[in-house]
Amino acid sequence: MSTLELKGVSKRYRVRGSGTMLALDDVDVTITSGRTLALVGQSGSGKSTIAKIITQLERATSGEVLLDGAPIPRRGAALRRYRQQVRMVFQDPFASLNPYHSIRHHLERPLRLDKVVPRAQIEAEVVRLLDLVRLDPGATIDRRPHELSGGQRQRVAIARAIASRPSLLVADEPVSMLDVSIRLGVLNLLADLQRSQNLGVLYITHDLATARHFSDEIMVLNHGRVVEQGPSDDVILNPQHEYTRALLAASPDPDKHFEGAAR
Amino acid sequence: MSTATNLEPEQDAVENAIELKEVEGLSQGRIVARRFLRHRGAMISVVVLLALVVLVTTSIGWGPIPGWWQHGFREMNAIVNPSGAPTMGFVDGRFTFGAHPFGQDNVGRDVFAMVMRGTQQSLTVMVVIGVLSTAIGVVLGAFSGYYRGRTDSVIMRFTDMVITIPTIMVGAILGILVGGASPWTLAFALSLVTWTTMARLVRAQFLALREQEFVDAARVAGASDARIMFKHILPNAVGVIIVNSTLLMASAMLLETALSFLGFGIRAPEVSLGQIINEYSDAFATRPWLFWWPGAFIVTIALCVNFIGDGLRDAFDPRQRRIPTARALAKADAKKAAKALRAAAAKV
Numbered sequence: 001m002s003t004l005e006l007k008g009v010s011k012r013y014r015v016r017g018s019g020t021m022l023a024l025d026d027v028d029v030t031i032t033s034g035r036t037l038a039l040v041g042q043s044g045s046g047k048s049t050i051a052k053i054i055t056q057l058e059r060a061t062s063g064e065v066l067l068d069g070a071p072i073p074r075r076g077a078a079l080r081r082y083r084q085q086v087r088m089v090f091q092d093p094f095a096s097l098n099p100y101h102s103i104r105h106h107l108e109r110p111l112r113l114d115k116v117v118p119r120a121q122i123e124a125e126v127v128r129l130l131d132l133v134r135l136d137p138g139a140t141i142d143r144r145p146h147e148l149s150g151g152q153r154q155r156v157a158i159a160r161a162i163a164s165r166p167s168l169l170v171a172d173e174p175v176s177m178l179d180v181s182i183r184l185g186v187l188n189l190l191a192d193l194q195r196s197q198n199l200g201v202l203y204i205t206h207d208l209a210t211a212r213h214f215s216d217e218i219m220v221l222n223h224g225r226v227v228e229q230g231p232s233d234d235v236i237l238n239p240q241h242e243y244t245r246a247l248l249a250a251s252p253d254p255d256k257h258f259e260g261a262a263r
Numbered sequence: 264m265s266t267a268t269n270l271e272p273e274q275d276a277v278e279n280a281i282e283l284k285e286v287e288g289l290s291q292g293r294i295v296a297r298r299f300l301r302h303r304g305a306m307i308s309v310v311v312l313l314a315l316v317v318l319v320t321t322s323i324g325w326g327p328i329p330g331w332w333q334h335g336f337r338e339m340n341a342i343v344n345p346s347g348a349p350t351m352g353f354v355d356g357r358f359t360f361g362a363h364p365f366g367q368d369n370v371g372r373d374v375f376a377m378v379m380r381g382t383q384q385s386l387t388v389m390v391v392i393g394v395l396s397t398a399i400g401v402v403l404g405a406f407s408g409y410y411r412g413r414t415d416s417v418i419m420r421f422t423d424m425v426i427t428i429p430t431i432m433v434g435a436i437l438g439i440l441v442g443g444a445s446p447w448t449l450a451f452a453l454s455l456v457t458w459t460t461m462a463r464l465v466r467a468q469f470l471a472l473r474e475q476e477f478v479d480a481a482r483v484a485g486a487s488d489a490r491i492m493f494k495h496i497l498p499n500a501v502g503v504i505i506v507n508s509t510l511l512m513a514s515a516m517l518l519e520t521a522l523s524f525l526g527f528g529i530r531a532p533e534v535s536l537g538q539i540i541n542e543y544s545d546a547f548a549t550r551p552w553l554f555w556w557p558g559a560f561i562v563t564i565a566l567c568v569n570f571i572g573d574g575l576r577d578a579f580d581p582r583q584r585r586i587p588t589a590r591a592l593a594k595a596d597a598k599k600a601a602k603a604l605r606a607a608a609a610k611v
Contacts, residue, residue: 055483083485096476100498
């Protein structure tokens with residue numbers, strides 16, 4: 001059971017020429033094992049900045065990030081242990097897998113780095129991971145990313161993310177680059193893994209329908225501030241903040257059922 | 264309806280199909296290899312260059328390799344033709360190489376042997392400069408592009424400084440300091456000033472590639488900076504590096520020649536192509552073969568290496584149209600003709 005907390009986190013980017021830009025303004029986020037939190041907001045609202053701070057690709061300007069009450073270590077073995085606990089699935093499966101490395105290499109590396117299983121069992125573990133994301137190990141293991149479809153690539157990326165057996169997973173728009181027809185499959189896979197591995201998932205998206213369907217809680221972000229937060233159905237069916245209402249109205253394909261219920 | 268206008272899309276479709284077929288299920292490396300093999304200029308150059316290397320290494324021998332040519336490049340022989348003119352040519356209607364096919368100089372040395380020796384030296388300098396300055400340029404460029412900020416500023420200002428120094432001048436000074444001792448020392452010295460273009464190109468590649476998500480993915484997984492730089496980013500920049508190092512070799516060879524010609528590079532009694540030309544520049548009017556043979560070898564090698572570089576650049580360029588096979592082209596042509604015929608028949 002793990003809990004990751006962002007307390008009063010702000011992030012200020014230095015912009016060349018025009019001073020600074022406030023990307024996150026005093027944000028609190030809590031992710032717990034076994035639960036899914038959806039982070040919703042338009043482009044530029046600070047969603048990805050939160051993902052970057054959680055994965056330590058960026059450092060917060062102020063505020064603190066705590067894993068089970070302890071601040072994130074800055075470097076060394078302790079940071080590596082933190083990273084073993086908190087993994088990420090990226091948006092673009094065409095860019096997030098290195099074109100020069102085979103699928104086997106992509107899955108072996110985290111296993112070796114975090115010493116998840118003994119050396120002799122790495123091969124078997126790679127096969128198990130591919131099975132877990134419902135890819136045929138025989139047909140994919142020695143391929144390179146360009147030989148796979150977008151959906152298959154994203155499955156590999158998910159397998160890579162869970163290879164180190166993390167307790168928390170950040171999924172930054174994991175299906176937005178995929179074909180509409182396979183989005184549901186990938187999302188269902190994520191939901192299954194979340195249940196079976198008891199993962200805490202931060203699901204970043206701008207798709208309100210999937211956010212409601214796949215998460216326990218929704219958090220709405222606008223201009224780096226949290227404007228609304230609550231159980232998924234409450235936020236979608238009974239939006240309190242006008243920005244949330246605007247987001248719902250702007251959905252390209254508004255679900256009639258939602259609209260009817262809101263009235 | 265005119266047949267001319269509706270042929271265009273048809274042709275495009277056929278070309279598209281060819282293109283898709285060409286790259287179907289092929290890895291980047293295999294696509295590049297295939298496109299390079301179809302580049303006529305580059306392939307001819309590879310063959311010519313390989314033949315040249317074999318000739319140069321076996322004829323007078325190189326290190327442990329024994330030679331089959333009867334004269335050494337330093338030995339003085341009796342002059343065969345008047346003023347040492349080449350013996351290669353037609354004698355009594357039959358082609359013959361003779362004892363000194365490229366001629367002799369004023370003391371009877373064999374020009375063929377000298378040109379072979381000179382080419383060996385020039386090739387050595389070319390390869391050593393190519394490898395060394397590529398290594399320096401890649402490492403500095405990688406650090407610069409990956410770490411950005413202050414590291415980048417320091418390395419790039421240093422690069423600018425090296426660029427502003429005229430290479431030929433530095434070459435001259437280094438040439439005097441390390442003295443035309445051997446092609447190796449000369450090549451080491453020149454490498455110190457020829458890495459700049461490579462460093463800039465690699466830096467640009469790293470700046471672009473470090474923003475790719477697979478780099479973030481590696482970092483999230485806890486990979487070290489060194490690993491990210493050399494295992495994740497570098498393989499993706501290898502195309503640019505290979506192409507540039509080839510072109511760099513061509514200019515390195517010309518630089519060595521120029522320096523030796525000016526008398527700052529390799530000096531007598533050692534032999535290099537530029538040095539031969541320099542030594543005999545006075546004899547241009549009286550013994551032109553002392554001038555033309557080394558010149559022809561310089562031009563041939565520089566051309567070949569440049570062509571190979573061009574071929575590699577085309578092969579690595581993703582925007583490049585794939586070169587279809589002759590058969591595929593013929594097939595497309597036949598299809599087009601049949602279509603035109605059918606259209607004409609329908610009209611009648």
